Amino acid sequence: MSLGCAHSLNATGVAGDPASPVHRLDPRAKIVGLAGITLVGVSTPPSHWPVLIACALALSAVAVAARVGPGVVWSRARVVLPLVVFVAVFVPFVRGGEQIDLGPFTVSREGLVTFASVASKAAIGTVSAVLLGATTSFPDVLHGLERMRAPRLLVLIAAFMYRYLFVIADEARRMRVALSARGYRPRHALQAAAIGRVAISLFLRTYDRAERVYVAMLARGYSGSTPRLNALVFRRADTLFLVGVAGALVPLRVLVGAS
Amino acid sequence: MSCVIEARGLQFRYPNGVAGLDGVDLSVGHGEHVAVLGPNGAGKTTLMLHLNGLLTGEGELAVAGIDVGRGDVRELRARVGLVFQDPDDQLFMPTVREDVAFGPLNLGASAAEASARVTEALATVRMEHVADRAPHQLSLGQRRRVAIATVLAMDPRLLVLDEPSASLDPRARRELLEMLSRIDRTMLVVTHDLPFAAELCERAVVLSAGRIVADGRCTDILRDEDLLAAHDLELPAGFDPALLRRQTVAAAA
Numbered sequence: 001m002s003l004g005c006a007h008s009l010n011a012t013g014v015a016g017d018p019a020s021p022v023h024r025l026d027p028r029a030k031i032v033g034l035a036g037i038t039l040v041g042v043s044t045p046p047s048h049w050p051v052l053i054a055c056a057l058a059l060s061a062v063a064v065a066a067r068v069g070p071g072v073v074w075s076r077a078r079v080v081l082p083l084v085v086f087v088a089v090f091v092p093f094v095r096g097g098e099q100i101d102l103g104p105f106t107v108s109r110e111g112l113v114t115f116a117s118v119a120s121k122a123a124i125g126t127v128s129a130v131l132l133g134a135t136t137s138f139p140d141v142l143h144g145l146e147r148m149r150a151p152r153l154l155v156l157i158a159a160f161m162y163r164y165l166f167v168i169a170d171e172a173r174r175m176r177v178a179l180s181a182r183g184y185r186p187r188h189a190l191q192a193a194a195i196g197r198v199a200i201s202l203f204l205r206t207y208d209r210a211e212r213v214y215v216a217m218l219a220r221g222y223s224g225s226t227p228r229l230n231a232l233v234f235r236r237a238d239t240l241f242l243v244g245v246a247g248a249l250v251p252l253r254v255l256v257g258a259s
Numbered sequence: 260m261s262c263v264i265e266a267r268g269l270q271f272r273y274p275n276g277v278a279g280l281d282g283v284d285l286s287v288g289h290g291e292h293v294a295v296l297g298p299n300g301a302g303k304t305t306l307m308l309h310l311n312g313l314l315t316g317e318g319e320l321a322v323a324g325i326d327v328g329r330g331d332v333r334e335l336r337a338r339v340g341l342v343f344q345d346p347d348d349q350l351f352m353p354t355v356r357e358d359v360a361f362g363p364l365n366l367g368a369s370a371a372e373a374s375a376r377v378t379e380a381l382a383t384v385r386m387e388h389v390a391d392r393a394p395h396q397l398s399l400g401q402r403r404r405v406a407i408a409t410v411l412a413m414d415p416r417l418l419v420l421d422e423p424s425a426s427l428d429p430r431a432r433r434e435l436l437e438m439l440s441r442i443d444r445t446m447l448v449v450t451h452d453l454p455f456a457a458e459l460c461e462r463a464v465v466l467s468a469g470r471i472v473a474d475g476r477c478t479d480i481l482r483d484e485d486l487l488a489a490h491d492l493e494l495p496a497g498f499d500p501a502l503l504r505r506q507t508v509a510a511a512a
Contacts, residue, residue: 137353138353139352139353139354139357139393142353159352159353160351162353163350163351163352163353163393163394163395164347164351166393166395167347167395209347209348212343212345212348213348213349213351215308215313215343215348216341216343216348216349216351217351217361218313218336219311219313219336219340219341219343220336220361220362220365220409220410220413221333221336221337221362221365221366221413222361222365223333223365226352226361227361227364227365228357228364228370229356229357229360229364229370229373229374229377230370231370
């Protein structure tokens with residue numbers, strides 16, 4: 001849990017070339033553009049491959065422009081992707097229709113197509129999110145969402161989560177080390193009770209901390225809103241990016257829908 | 260108005276019946292650096308929270324010209340800067356720059372004005388180079404200095420620090436001490452690091468069981484072994500308050 005947890009937290013944040021044209025885009029443009037690519041991909045009916053391929057090409061273009069390498073994309077996508085694909089992996093075995101033999105297995109052709117299509121959509125959605133995260137810092141994403149009128153409370157909760165995730169992960173790591181230092185090595189499920197107590201203790205500490213943070217905020221004049229230092233500026237490059245994404249994908253998607 | 264803090268018979272009782280403050284009388288003048296010494300549970304933090312109107316007890320308390328409990332709370336919080344013990348409680352924004360700007364923006368500063376104050380405050384604590392980092396990427400010593408900057412950016416008349424030297428390594432402690440001695444403001448330092456108090460403050464008060472039991476020159480108080488022992492305070496072994504740098508400087512002058 002602990003060390004691995006800290007490790008996976010380190011595998012977040014901006015990657016690639018921070019000076020690239022994609023990194024310099026307004027966060028709002030990237031949120032809308034990449035969510036748009038996901039939406040086009042996800043809403044495409046199964047086996048309309050040209051649209052999915054176009055989405056994949058659009059994502060590749062973004063990745064190349066941002067100089068985010070396939071290694072980074074893979075290392076981040078693999079955290080989420082297996083969970084999503086796992087759900088779809090049984091479809092070829094249970095779906096009826098024409099059956100084909102694949103070595104020891106007999107699978108449904110229709111099921112295979114469904115699986116391939118679901119897996120590609122999952123990959124498009126995941127890679128879009130990974131690219132947003134690799135080209136935009138989390139605070140910028142939040143700022144963008146705030147300016148796009150996302151509920152302030154949700155944005156504030158996400159901001160606190162981001163800030164204190166590291167603090168709590170660190171506390172969890174220290175408690176885990178302290179358990180091991182006293183010879184704690186669970187061999188079966190019944191001995192896992194100590195982990196539960198660690199979780200309770202973490203929860204109580206976090207609750208206490210929340211009160212202290214709130215008092216510290218009040219001490220600095222907090223009165224319900226968090227004013228921002230920098231305003232976001234939507235430039236021509238941002239418009240061009242959105243027009244480019246929309247121009248490449250929307251006509252194709254509309255054609256597919258009409259056919 | 261002659262005093263920054265003027266407390267008369269200040270009392271506070273927590274909801275569970277425990278007395279936090281039991282009749283505190285304290286006057287602190289402009290530009291003074293005063294150490295508040297006392298064991299855990301003496302009421303040091305309770306007193307600190309009163310100075311900013313976060314707790315209100317009975318008795319009289321005026322801070323920076325504002326009658327606490329009746330005056331303008333927003334203005335009070337602008338004039339009194341509290342630096343809490345754990346910087347992770349104080350730094351909650353995603354970047355250092357935004358965190359330092361939080362106070363000035365709450366006080367109604369424009370973005371340009373807030374930016375200027377951020378630059379100035381970070382320069383005072385020598386942390387300009389971390390402005391765009393996230394707080395969790397900094398060391399404890401760095402986070403504590405940034406926490407001080409978040410309050411300096413509000414340009415307070417009174418700076419209150421809760422255990423500023425806690426858990427710092429000797430070098431970070433030394434740097435913090437040097438940085439704080441350069442800040443020319445009225446300062447209340449709540450601590451049980453007695454040598455730290457002696458180097459930073461010319462005056463000390465001892466708070467014990469919610470009352471001020473001693474008030475005088477810091478070096479005199481630290482030399483009073485009976486007083487320290489009676490209130491669970493202790494100098495590090497081998498530490499001689501007579502050899503303090505402050506004294507040698509005074510003797511040379």
